Amino acid sequence: MTSSVEALTSLLATARGNRPQSMANREAEDVLNITLAVLVELAVANDRIDRLERMVADLRGEPVEELRDLRYEGEIAQQRQEATDALLTRALRIMIDPRAQS
Amino acid sequence: MRVRDLQHAVLPRVTSEERSRQEAVVSLRRLLNTRVRPQNIDAYSAEGLPAFVEANGRQPQSPDEVQEAFLMSPRYRRWSAANRAAQEMIWVSVGEPTYRDLDRMTQAAADLIDAPQKLGSLTLDPDYDPSPEVADLDIHLQPGGYGMDRGEHDVVAGALYECGGNVFSFGQGIGRGDSKASVIIKLLESDYEGFVPGKMLDMGCSAGAASAAYAAHWPDAEVHAIDIGAGMLRYAHARAESLGVAVHFHQMDASALTFEDDSFDLVVTHNVLHEIGADKRRAMLREALRVVRPGGVVIHQDVDIRRPPSLIHQVERDWDTHFNGEAHWATYATADLIADMHAAGFPREAIVEHDLAAIHGANRWYAISGKKPG
Numbered sequence: 001m002t003s004s005v006e007a008l009t010s011l012l013a014t015a016r017g018n019r020p021q022s023m024a025n026r027e028a029e030d031v032l033n034i035t036l037a038v039l040v041e042l043a044v045a046n047d048r049i050d051r052l053e054r055m056v057a058d059l060r061g062e063p064v065e066e067l068r069d070l071r072y073e074g075e076i077a078q079q080r081q082e083a084t085d086a087l088l089t090r091a092l093r094i095m096i097d098p099r100a101q102s
Numbered sequence: 103m104r105v106r107d108l109q110h111a112v113l114p115r116v117t118s119e120e121r122s123r124q125e126a127v128v129s130l131r132r133l134l135n136t137r138v139r140p141q142n143i144d145a146y147s148a149e150g151l152p153a154f155v156e157a158n159g160r161q162p163q164s165p166d167e168v169q170e171a172f173l174m175s176p177r178y179r180r181w182s183a184a185n186r187a188a189q190e191m192i193w194v195s196v197g198e199p200t201y202r203d204l205d206r207m208t209q210a211a212a213d214l215i216d217a218p219q220k221l222g223s224l225t226l227d228p229d230y231d232p233s234p235e236v237a238d239l240d241i242h243l244q245p246g247g248y249g250m251d252r253g254e255h256d257v258v259a260g261a262l263y264e265c266g267g268n269v270f271s272f273g274q275g276i277g278r279g280d281s282k283a284s285v286i287i288k289l290l291e292s293d294y295e296g297f298v299p300g301k302m303l304d305m306g307c308s309a310g311a312a313s314a315a316y317a318a319h320w321p322d323a324e325v326h327a328i329d330i331g332a333g334m335l336r337y338a339h340a341r342a343e344s345l346g347v348a349v350h351f352h353q354m355d356a357s358a359l360t361f362e363d364d365s366f367d368l369v370v371t372h373n374v375l376h377e378i379g380a381d382k383r384r385a386m387l388r389e390a391l392r393v394v395r396p397g398g399v400v401i402h403q404d405v406d407i408r409r410p411p412s413l414i415h416q417v418e419r420d421w422d423t424h425f426n427g428e429a430h431w432a433t434y435a436t437a438d439l440i441a442d443m444h445a446a447g448f449p450r451e452a453i454v455e456h457d458l459a460a461i462h463g464a465n466r467w468y469a470i471s472g473k474k475p476g
């Protein structure tokens with residue numbers, strides 16, 4: 001059994017030909033590729049969360065909708081809000097980073 | 103027999119995470135195909151054409167100029183880039199499980215190929231140089247292409263083709279229950295009533311999905327299938343054995359068959375016309391006629407891209423030529439196949455073109471058939 005990274009590397013080693021550019025700007029196209037790949041990974045992560053939710057709901061003997069409908073108030077809500085703020089700060093850093101484009 | 107999503111011993115065993123990844127690529131492609139691509143013609147009229155006229159002071163005249171005008175539309179460029187990215191991701195999503203599970207798959211293939219008792223057979227030709235016009239390209243970006251052979255018991259090309267084909271087709275809106283073999287069986291039932299082949303040939307069989315389906319449908323028929331690459335054929339053979347159907351696979355070029363004249367009742371090709379150049383096509387049509395018996399039937403089926411409503415649509419369809427490694431997409435779309443069938447030796451009245459509904463899903467297929475006189 002080969003590791004996933006080895007598997008991906010073996011696959012890429014066999015790919016031939018060039019990649020004709022569609023967009024006016026190659027860097028923009030590269031970033032689009034990365035973004036779409038990340039989008040796919042997000043879908044994969046969502047599926048994993050969904051599986052866990054269903055298993056936990058099953059263990060608790062309640063419908064999964066009920067578990068998903070759980071809402072936190074107060075301190076926990078505050079912690080989640082801070083985590084989301086931090087995530088957005090990381091993701092959108094380039095918009096707030098003081099360095100100017102040169 | 104279903105042809106898609108069948109379980110067998112040489113199929114890579116995907117983890118649930120890998121399955122999620124493949125399904126996400128299917129969804130992405132479905133969105134691009136159903137919601138974004140249909141806007142391309144509009145993007146051309148609204149953005150591409152005015153930009154071209156502004157730059158050149160006249161309308162685009164040729165397919166190349168229409169293509170240039172398409173690429174002047176930012177919306178079209180965004181779709182094109184995303185579609186290319188999604189196509190590459192198909193192969194990543196199926197290539198990772200394939201190479202990860204390869205030792206087990208290779209062993210499973212070896213056990214089936216080397217088994218003392220088999221239903222069908224596998225005949226490889228080490229002296230054959232897989233048709234370079236196809237083997238030298240990564241057609242539809244499949245890494246390594248159709249002809250890849252990594253040595254003894256290698257099955258990668260076949261596994262990639264079967265698994266990638268499923269991800270591609272589901273994202274294309276081709277139904278899970280669709281089968282090109284079933285479409286042809288239905289055509290035979292309606293247009294060639296009572297015709298049941300005793301011996302048939304499936305040319306350009308790839309992983310052998312249709313060949314196996316024919317063998318399952320006509321258990322008394324002797325089914326032969328050919329393709330160019332050993333990696334593809336080993337997989338097809340092991341797959342058929344694992345599914346319990348008898349198919350005889352051969353490594354052979356469709357334009358130079360080693361079968362005797364008049365040896366088959368039925369000769370079919372599925373999606374081969376669009377992969378090959380005009381010379382190869384004409385030779386293949388001649389060979390199909392040569393090896394079918396008098397009164398036998400030849401059917402060449404392929405994608406439904408041959409009747410675009412306008413030059414703009416034709417160029418839009420031709421994206422695959424420029425961005426998807428489909429070197430002969432346009433060669434096929436614009437070929438005079440009736441003339442080619444006639445030149446191959448079929449009388450005009452024996453040649454029929456068909457516009458066929460898929461068995462499942464809204465997709466349509468093109469086919470051209472001929473009955474050998476006598």
Ligand SMILES: C[S@@+](CC[C@H](N)C(=O)[O-])C[C@H]1O[C@@H](n2cnc3c(N)ncnc32)[C@H](O)[C@@H]1O
Nearest residue numbers: 233236248306307308329330355356372373374
């Ligand atoms: C798009 S695939 C179609 C496979 C399969 N028939 C199906 O419908 O899923 C085209 C196949 O034709 C094969 N092919 C291309 N040129 C060929 C030739 N000259 N002789 C035999 N096979 C050929 C390719 O290797 C490839 O496997």
